[in-house]
Amino acid sequence: MSYRFRVLRRMRPRLWVPQHADQEPAFLLECDSSVLDALQKHLVLHKIRRKVTVEPCPELHVWAVLSCDPEGASGATLLQEHKSTAILTRDPRTARMGWRLLAQDKGSTLVPGGQLGDLQDYHRHRYLQGVPEGVHDLPPGVALPLESNLAFMNGVSFTKGCYIGQELTARTHHMGVIRKRLFPVQLSGPLPANGIAPGTTVLTESGQAAGKYRAGQGDVGLALLHSEKIKGPLHIRTAESGRVALTASVPDWWPTTTK
Template sequence: MPQAYLADRGVVKVAGDDARHFLHNLVTSDVETLTPGEARWFGLLTPQGKILFDGLAIAVPDTHGGGYLLDVAHDQAEALTKRLGFYKLRAKVIVENLSDAMGVGVVWGGDSAPSDLGITYIDPRLAELGTRIISERDRLATLGDNPDAWHKHRIHLGVPEGGKDFAWSDAFPHEVLMDQLQGVAFDKGCYVGQEVVSRMHHRATARTRIVPVTFTATAPASGTEVVAGGKTLGTIGSVGEGRALATLRLDRVSDALTAGLPITADDIPLQLEKPAFIRFAFPGEPTL
């Protein structure tokens, strides 16, 4: 049973009478309709539409106190707590960083997570990512210190992660595939940065995307430029076995493919590979 304790993840609690409306009105996804034990990928944006924080919001069953737990990067948890507190004003909401005591684990490969270990929830981005667990850190340590295996699995599926594939405050939700992986609700009311995200969606102006690339040679290092014909197409992010995630200008990739130019990173030939969940036009696909 592949499993891992993700020590670099933290937990932020949002609870209180107004928690549901408070969180729903701030983030990109629809957390208002979540049922207990269900999760959704969310982003908290700048007014200019860039991602300040991202994570998974879990609706907590009443047996565990209700409200929400936010599965986020550990090094972002305190800043997120302060940011949510900034928006709280007079809302009846408690926001608390639990990351010193609470953490996140994951079980994947079709196996069920032990329900007695903590709060479990299916990863809302892709079911193939497995079941995540929030519990006390010392209990999660029994899952084993094997985050590299988890990230290889994530990279294989083509799912980006903040801090590894994109920098916070530097990327739009469309660029990191939030629109493809249920991280943005386009039928909900206003939230911070909503106007920019909506405009990008309806005008189809997202030229930069994070997509999987494959290679057969030695792996290019994270941060390596992807080039073709002397032009920069983007950069390499997370790297796994024979595969990486790369932030690329897809229009430039299409031009390179049309011209028959090799796409490389540090002289290593790359091939783009389209995950099944991607719905936008992919470079190299025949046009109708």
């Protein structure tokens, strides 16, 4: 089994780091690098009077490890000599996203059979899987957790105590009514030179609004769409290319009750 690597700095899994007996417990929290300062201020604001230190770890590099065989069931492994200095764990969002690797060294030398891949290929892979990440896909103040499918990706707790937005999120979840979701989409037709602008309205065949395009790369991306309208023909109108057809799909890793 061989693996491909994509360098990545925009993910959100929380990992517990094993500590020595004489050290305090610690967590690593990945975030979009463009909001690092804002996140630090937010965490410091909400720690209240707890003895918690929040600081960046610029020495760590974050990698995504994807199997060359999409049906491969075996896990990636670290070389024995790096097991004490690196962390390799399953991507907590979905098995389709492989593994996460945190290390100070070059990631392609840490996993047997590893090959350095292209970052753009990684983003295309996650868009095809319908996995959002970072502030472009999940704009603060705009993206709602359940509409963004975070409950499918271990991103929302319904048993934890209070957190910001917990009441609305829990009520929506237990009512079971989520009319819009973030779907992976495929574009066909002449695309604008600069791609589809975020927020562009997605239309049905009759011209009714079906949702909005969120973000993407080339002919793949994500769109926030009304679930009952995704099966019919959809399109986007652009000033440059006129009409671009859009096809939404339901990822096979979603819970069957939502399909």
